[in-house]
Every structure is written in structure tokens, then in C-alpha cells.
Amino acid sequence: MAYLEFRDIQLKFDERMIFSDFNLEIEQLEKVLFCAPSGRGKTSLVKMLLGFVVPDAGEILVDGIRLSGATVNSIRSKISYVSQDADIPKGIVRDVFAAVFKYPVNRHVNYQEAVLSNWLETMALPEDTLERNIDALSGGERQRLALILGILLDRDIWVLDEITTGLDLELKTKMVELLLDYDKTILVVSHDDIYQNRGLREVSW
Amino acid sequence: MGVQEIPFYTPFYLLIFVLPMVIINVKLEIGLNKRIIYALFRMTIQLVLVGFFLQYIFLFNNLWVNSAYVLFMIGAAGLSTVKTCGLTIKNQFLPILIGFGIPNLVMILFINHFVIGLDNIFDAQYYIPLMGMLLGNSLSGNIIGINTFYTGLKRNERQYQYQLALSANQWESTLPWYKEAIIACMNPIIASTETIGLVSLPGMMTGQILGGSMPMTAIVYQIVIMGAILISRYFGIHFSILLTRKQAFDDYDRLIL
Known part of the structure; x- marks a missing residue:
């Protein structure tokens, strides 16, 4: 059995059929690029995996567990989700990070602020970002913070939804290389050519 | 006089x-x-x-008749909340009714018994007009609070979902808007409590003075009612959100209003 499975998925949005009898299997540690044309529901697909969009029919299995109201929390806890909107909770960066690692599900992660500081440097973020308010950061800065958060959570599945938008080529390349180097099951939603020829399995529909 | x-x-x-x-x-x-x-x-x-x-x-001036009238007031206020806030009457009328009926009922009976010291705490002369004042205030507070909570949540759905993805539970994920709702509900009443008497004499006091009470008597009643309004409004909004939210989310913690 595959690690991630979408079985006979059907999804309608405002009477428009987005998915009908959609099937997809993804193996553990596989790196997949969803590159279907706009409007085909790439984001909806990953949101289905997270239980934010529920299909009209079909089922989703994560590591053999069927996604349902009863299992959604444990499945979400396996996924690091970083989206283009990077809607990080409001507050001072330091406090926001500390709060996330205080949630019971995340307590097993050994989080230290020093690690975060190192990551700020890696991601070309100024040192004083720690003391800054999320609201005062630019979209690109928030996005990189969300990525750091995603990495630090150390979950098995990474869902990266259009995370390179708005970043310059140098930073983008660095980030993509860094991310794809991890031994994780990685699902990328993107139109960016930056992912080409990096050994990702391309999935379109 | x-x-x-x-x-x-x-x-x-x-x-x-x-x-x-x-x-x-x-x-x-x-x-x-x-x-x-x-x-x-x-x-x-x-x-x-x-x-x-x-x-x-x-x-x-009968316990049951008076209480029936008070229940009618609670029902009318509940209906008005449900309608104004765009909640579904089918699912949310009862939670709203209980949510602000209970704190106001407790408050009015407490005042009548302990503060005013009435022999008959269901005496229409006190029970009905004071309850009317409490309910009226709770109503406007509830509308502001419930609206702030659910529209805030809806408008910031992505942020809410991101919190869930970070494994915050439903309560933790909605907490920013919950707090916002309580503050929005309480702000007007705190402001009017602070400035009362400086600009105009409050309606109840005016009424009592016109009715022949000494100003000091009217003042004491006014202090009691202002305190009671503030308290019941506070608990009313907590209860109302807590009770309505049970049916406002599906199994996946998605807002379904």
C-alpha cells in the first residue's frame, strides 16, 4: 500500500466538477510536483489531504489511515503545511514560535530559540526578526518564517504550496535545493521552472 | 411626591x-x-x-405570569440575535437562548434577593423592568460579540486553518477571534460605565427621580444596574459563543456557518 493515497476522489466547487474519479498514489520519501494548469484544483488537492476541503466522494489514506473527522488531527500532525499566503499567527516572532511548540502534539520536538536564530541566517533574514511583530514583516519574510517553522516541526510529510512566489532567483534556488535535500515525503504545488530537472515526479491532470 | x-x-x-x-x-x-x-x-x-x-x-403580579413575560422577552431577544447575526434559527436559537437567558436570569434573581432584598424576588415591579434593561444590553453586546467572532473567523479562514495545520486544537486556533469578540462586546459598555452621569442622567435614574424617588436612592439603583449590566453582558457573550460554536464547526473543525 502506498504511503499517501487518493482513491476515486470526486470534488465539485460551485457546481463545477474539479475532480472526478481521481486516483493518485505517493510513496514514502517520494518528491512530487503538482504542475497541473491553473484552475485544476492543485491547492484543493493538498487541502483535501489536510482535511480543509472534504471531497464529495472517495477516500484519502495517509500511512494506511483513512482521513475522517476522527483521524484528521493525527493526520494533520504528520504534515508540515506551508502555503503562499503564510498566514502565521499574529504576534512577536519569538513568542509565536514558542507557542507553536507548546501545543501538546508538538511538545516532543526539541525546540530551542538558538536553532531558530541559525535558521534566520540561513534564510537571509535579519537577526532582529525574532523581536519583530509578524504584522511588520514583508510577505517574503513571513513566507520564509513559515518555511522555517515547517522544517522545525520535523514532520514526515511536507506540503509546499507556491512557496517561491515573490522571492528572487538566488534565494529561491537556495531554498529549493535546501528543501529537496531532506528525506521527507514532499508535495510541491508550483508553476515555477525552478523545480524542473530536480528529480521530482511530475503529476498533472 | x-x-x-x-x-x-x-x-x-x-x-x-x-x-x-x-x-x-x-x-x-x-x-x-x-x-x-x-x-x-x-x-x-x-x-x-x-x-x-x-x-x-x-x-x-404572579410568579408564573411574570416569568412567562420574562421568557417572552428572552425569546424575542434571542430571535433578534439569531436574525441579526445571520445564524441559522434551526440550530442556533436554543444555544443563544440559553447562552444569554441564564446569566441574565441568575443576575436578576441575585439582585432582587441579595442586593435589593425583596421578599418576593418575582415581583413584577422589579423583575420585569430590571430584566428588560439587562436583556436589552446583553442583546446588543451579544450581537456585536457573535458577529465579531464568526465574521473574524470567516475572514481569516486561512490563518485559522494554518493554526489547525500547526496542530493547535479548535479552541486554540480560534482564540484570537474569541478574545476580539469579548473585547468588542465589552468596549461600549465599559465606555458608558466610565462616563455615566457626567453627560446625561441615565434613563432609569431619570425615571425614578420623575417618579418621586430621592436622587440618592436613584443613584444606588443606577449603580446596581450598571454593575449588573456589565457582568451579565460579559458572561452572556462567553456562554453564547461557547454554546453556538458547538454546531458551528464540522468534524474537520471547519467553520460551517
């Missing part, structure tokens, strides 16, 4: 001043005439009907 009785026809003398208002509105094309006249008309009819009704209720 009782209040001077007003004959039924003299309130209509005020219409002398409404006439120039109407003329000015016509001349300047301020489109308010219809609404002003409708409001005055409706207010008069409504109050006269309530007046007749209350006369009888005061005449009986």
Missing part, C-alpha cells in the same frame, strides 16, 4: 415641532421623512400595547 400624570392627548403636542422638521426635509431633499414618521408611529403603538399588557401583568 408622585409623578404628574400626563393626559393621553398632550404627547401629540410634540408634533408641532415635527412639522418644521418635515418641511425642512422636503425643502432640502433629506430623505428622512418616511422613516421619522414611521418610527414615531410605530414607537407609539408598540409602547401603548406594551403598556396595556404590563398593566395587566402588574395587576396579577
